[in-house]
Amino acid sequence: MATVAGAVRQNVERVIEGKTEIVDTALVVLLAEGHLLVEDVPGVGKTMLSKALARSIDCSVRRIQFTPDLLPSDVTGVSVYDQVNRRFEFRPGGVFANVVVGDEINRASPKTQSALLECMEERQVTVDNTTYSLERPFIVVATQNPLEMEGTYALPEAQRDRFMARVSMGYPVENAELAMVRSHTGGDPLGDLEPVTDAAQVRAMCDAVSGVYVSDPVQRYAVGITSATRRHADLALGASPRATLHLVRAGQALAALSGRDYVLPDDLTELAPRVLTHRLVTTVEATMGGRDAGAVLGRVLAAVPVPDGHGA
Known part of the structure; x- marks a missing residue:
């Protein structure tokens, strides 16, 4: 487990320079089957962290951009009537992925935020009295900006309590920022990332942690x-x-x-x-x-x- 986790850490740090403690926390939360709240100012790599983690473990990732007009059905999914087959069909929402990136989660209304409560705690979604299970591993990595409060809603205590850990990215040291500039100038390091493990092995590691x-x-x-x-x-x-x-x-x-x-x-x-x-x-x-x-x-x-x- 330590060997595989080390490979994932090294892979993510190709994109996120000088943030070993943050990457380690993300790995802890992933293997403990929790959820991570990343709180910091824009431009410090919050979204990049979650995308690099998803690519490293070869899992599906979906990004939900939380805005004031986002509806709960956009998160969980909705039943749509199919006129050809004359029946309702379920169309999954953004939460149906192994790694769900919730960007600026505090910009959505409390009603939309509450749509995540069942997903995060029970790893399932209930729509029209039908329950759909979410595939393991499942982790929500949510970001929020603590400074820009205009047009935001404070996260309810019930939702904050469902995040296993909260971290702050912080600004990189000069050497790490210089290395980031050099690596990103020559191309997109995120696009060059190759998986070092897969979802089945991550599930086995989660079982071993328990x-x-x-x-x-x-x-x-x-x-x-x-x-x-x-x-x-x-x-x-x-x-x-x-x-x-x-x-x-x-x-x-x-x-x-x-x-x-x-x-x-x-x-x-x-x-x-x-x-x-x-x-x-x-x-x-x-x-x-x-x-x-x-x-x-x-x-x-x-x-x-x-x-x-x-x-x-």
């Missing part, structure tokens, strides 16, 4: 972190039980990518800022005092006792 051992102390540590966020005075909304499951599942994926068949407490500590921060809502007093969700989570992690070893 078998990574999580000891009782590590499970208690995960619950202790999320429980502490619910009791913290600076947080109006703490992490949900789904967040606990996502944290443990991501820890299993990170352990597998590191060549281990067991999860360490350090895996959860490393992943917690990316898995939990976007789910937390600070109180008005904390916000006015300059204490954001990341800072509060940092204090929570410092206060929760870390178990010794992995308890195997």
Whole structure:
């Protein structure tokens, strides 16, 4: 698994320069069968990351451009009456792909955003009382611009909670940006990417991740972190039980990518800022005092006792 993941990482980094941690997070989310929210300013490679990942694993990819006039049926699909056969036929929407790129997801109306809830959680779509399963692997990589707020809608807490992790691309360092300029000037590096694995192998890797051992102390540590966020005075909304499951599942994926068949407490500590921060809502007093969700989570992690070893 570590060998295949390394090949995918190297392939994606041919397009995304100097963002190893971001690429690793995308791999963790993919193998943990979660979804990824990429939040940053335009032009830093958010969409390119998801397309490069899809090409590297030889899976289908569809891009949904979220706009105010986008309808829920555009996302999930719609039943259309066929006059020749005299029956309704289902036409799949943009969500029917292995990798779904949701561009500027916060520009669509809450009604359209809510169309993704069932897809992301249950990996199925229900249209006209008929349920259609989505093929594994299935990952939604959504992007949003945190600065340009005109014409946008804040993501509902229920939808944010369905994203396993949130990352920020950030600007590349000068050497990485120079390498990007050189590689993109001579052609399109995305078009030159060749797959290094396929969907069947990715499915097998996802199944293997679910078998990574999580000891009782590590499970208690995960619950202790999320429980502490619910009791913290600076947080109006703490992490949900789904967040606990996502944290443990991501820890299993990170352990597998590191060549281990067991999860360490350090895996959860490393992943917690990316898995939990976007789910937390600070109180008005904390916000006015300059204490954001990341800072509060940092204090929570410092206060929760870390178990010794992995308890195997």
